[in-house]
Amino acid sequence: MPNVISQDGSIREDNWVVVPRPAEGESLDIPADQPALIPADLWLAGYEHFTGRQDIGVWFDSHDEPEILEGHVNELPVIAVNFPKFSDGRGYSIGRLLRERFGYVNELRAIGDVLLDQLQFMKRCGFDAYVLRADKDITKAQKCLNFFSQGYQAATDTDVPLFRRRAS
Amino acid sequence: MYVYDEHDRQMAAERVAQFRDQTERALAGELAEDEFLPLRLQNGLYVQRLAPMLRICVPYGMMRSDQLRRLARITRDYDKGYAHFTTRQNVQLNWPALEDVPDILAELAEVEMHANQTSGNCIRNTTTDQFSGVQSDEIADPRPYCEIIRQWSTFHPEFAFLPRKFKVAVNASEHTDRAAIQVHDIGLQMVRNEAGELGFRVHVGGGLGRTPMVGPVIREFLPEMDLLTYLEAVLRVYNRYGRRDNKFKARIKILVKALTPEGFAEKVEAEWQHIKDSPTRLTPEAVQRIQAYFTEPDYANLDNATDLLASQRFEHREFDQWLTHNVDTHKKPGYAIVSLTMKKTGTPPGDVSDKQLEQIAELADEFSFGEIRVTHQQNVVLADVRQDRLLELWQAITPMGFGTANLNTLTDVICCPGGDYCALANAKSIPVAEAIQRQFDDLDYLYDLGNIDLNISGCMNACGHHHVGNIGVLGVDKKGQEFYQISLGGSSHHDASIGKILGPSFARDEMPQVISKIIDVYVDKRTEEETFLDTYRRVGIDPFKERVYA
Known part of the structure; x- marks a missing residue:
């Protein structure tokens, strides 16, 4: 069961399972007794079957287009974004688009190669749950989420950039 | 010149504390080498042939004399007593010890300097013309816009892990381009439209390196207030669609070429429509606030010293040559723009000793309102020198090695x-x-x-x-x-x-x-x-x- 870090740095356990994309010709292997995150396009393909279920969420890979879920995002209890390598920054754009453009309000979870020093960026881009890579020291997450007390830009966490705060 | 307020100071201090923590974790083995790599690069730290190299940011090339003196002290205390002016208006130290870098950054922060994003796959220092604000043919002073871009790009949460490095340059002169904007990832040429409104012509996808390209224009006129939202749209398209499978094909120029400039421009335009009216859109007050830091210094009311200079030229042939080559016309009567050349034969181009840094600081205080500019040609500019003091300045700099009258010639390498x-x-x-x-x-x-x-x-x-x-x-x-x-x-x-x-x-x-x-x-x-x-x-x-x- 993964430990999940919240935006405030607190740690909780949960049992969401990430279901990998099935090989060509195979079907999704969704566990019967656990909530599951499935590839977003497959959720859409099985829309009639999946929509409204509180135990089914989706995940995007970093090269996926979140646009495919426009208009449906809030039907999902959890959306996860995979960072295949911590240095792959596409997930930050996906996070902001889901939140700021498509108005997603439920849990946005970072999965994959999630390290301590990237948490601050994920937080600002709308992620509110982080599954840290297992070998990293989860007790340092809170500190790493809070090195900065403010930022220059508007992002998901604030729509008031510093130049507007200075003016007021 | 821009001066930090409490927000800038706070973030600079927090950044130093963060890097100190990251360095400690790296030294303790908690961060693998490849995990620490982008963190140290985004704090200017390379590991080089002989030692680490620290690239210190000089935003758009502007520095004050107190900052030069601090650099001199740092090169003495932490390095071998010299520094190097780079081709992107920054300063490099060649021999700092890894474990000292957090202390160096702390010392820099005290004088409002840093090494943020001077390397790594992120938005780098925004550069501009070293004659900004003192030449007569510019559309507007580009430095406030460079500072606006600096603030927007600093620790931008969405763009800290781009496919590759990203460089922005701004030019405001109508007739010359000393900032080489067409070979930058984004080149911004300041222009006025037919209605006389200020804006930017936007080049994207220029660059050098393995596949050199001149950046095509993707937008002829971007209104001034739309600067940041449009940059954000360009960066988002690049972040999402730039190649990440091959380091040598990861710069934005490859994406622009693959999509064609028109295709790329359409994608940016579509993205921009969503965010152009977002709170990131600049306001006249925000621009004016930054512009207020770049007002004219306290110039004396002077006439051009034409006769005096003519007779001084006549008396000193070498001064005459220097005046012709290393001194440029200033927009204010009675003032001149002086380029100090760091190209004395026998000294690596751009290299300066701690003593020379202090000499430059003194020259800045004595002759040019305490400020200097670093050029991408690796020289240093005193932008506001009184014409009636040029001879005195020339006599001072000649023994220092800054008076070689070869600006823009073959040996100004x-x-x-x-x-x-x-x-x-x-x-x-x-x-x-x-x-x-x-x-x-x-x-x-x-x-x-x-x-x-x-x-x-x-x-x-x-x-x-x-x-x-x-x-x-x-x-x-x-x-x-x-x-x-x-x-x-x-x-x-x-x-x-x-x-x-x-x-x-x-x-x-x-x-x-x-x-x-x-x-x-x-x-x-x-x-x-x-x-x-x-x-x-x-x-x-x-x-x-x-x-x-x-």
Whole structure:
């Protein structure tokens, strides 16, 4: 069961399972007794079957287009974004688009190669749950989420950039 | 010049604390080498051939005398007593110890300096014309916009892990481009539209390196207030769609080429429609607030010192030469723009000692309102010198080694640190620069040759901007031997172009002779008013080939 870090740095356990994309010709292997995150396009393909279920969420890979879920995002209890390598920054754009453009309000979870020093960026881009890579020291997450007390830009966490705060 | 407020100070201090923590975790083995790599790079720290190298940011090249003095102290306390001005208006230290870097950054933060995003796959220091604010032909002072971009790009949460590095340059002069904007990832040319409103012509996808390209225009007029939202749209398209599978194809120029400039512009336009009215849109108050930091210094009311300078020129022939070459016209009567050349033969281009940094600080205080600008040609500018004090200044700088009257001539070489220092280099670059400087030591001959950009890089990464040199030199490695490939016809100015490769490369000891032959062809073929580049463009590469490979 993964430990999940919240935006405030607190740690909780949960049992969401990430279901990998099935090989060509195979079907999704969704566990019967656990909530599951499935590839977003497959959720859409099985829309009639999946929509409204509180135990089914989706995940995007970093090269996926979140646009495919426009208009449906809030039907999902959890959306996860995979960072295949911590240095792959596409997930930050996906996070902001889901939140700021498509108005997603439920849990946005970072999965994959999630390290301590990237948490601050994920937080600002709308992620509110982080599954840290297992070998990293989860007790340092809170500190790493809070090195900065403010930022220059508007992002998901604030729509008031510093130049507007200075003016007021 | 921009001065930090409590917000800037707080974030600078938090950044130092963060890097201290990251360095401790790296030294304790909690961060793998590849995990620490982007963190240290985004704090300016490379691990190089001989030691780490720290690249300190000089936002758009502006520095105050107290900052120069602090740099001098840092080079003494933590390094070997010298520093290097880079081709992107920054400063590098060549020998700091890794564990000292957090302390160095803390010392820099005390004088409102940092090394943020001077390396790594993020938005780098925004650069501009070193004559900004003091020349008469600019649309508006570009520095406030550079500062606005600096703040927006600093620790931007969405763009800290781009496919590759990302460089923005701004130019405001109508007739010249000293910022080489067309060979940047984004080049912003300040313009006014027919209604007289201020804005930017946007070039995207220029760059040097392995695949040199002149950046096409993707938007003819971007209104001033839309600057940041549009940049954000460009960066988002790049972040999402730029290639990440191959480091050599990851720069935005490859994406722009793949999509075509029109296709890329459409994607940006579509993205921008969503965010153009977001709170990131600038406000007149926000722009004015930053502009207020770049107001004119307290100029005296003067007339041009024409007669005085004429008689001083008559008395001192070398002063006359220096005035002609290293001093430029200022927008204010009675003032002049002085370029201090860091190109004394025998000293690596751009290198300065701690003493020299302090000397420059003193010159700035004494002659130019305490400020200097670093140029991408690796020189230093005193932007506001009284004409009636030019002789005094010239007499002061000559013994310091800053008075070589070779600005923009063949021996005002742009040169990367090369194989002497840099782990990436294939070949040394500094000895080539020096050999050519020695070959062409006759100033009168140099003046007769006129402006020639000679740019030398020790490898494909092109820190010495060789592709846009009128004469470009690239160090290459052939079976462990250092060779040098020559290209001709490059330009980084308004008429930007990428140089053409002349032919097979040469050994280092052949280089001065080869450059002489190239110059001879120019001298033979030129018409009276032609520069080297003009002649090259008229006669083409063949006459040069024939002479050099005869």
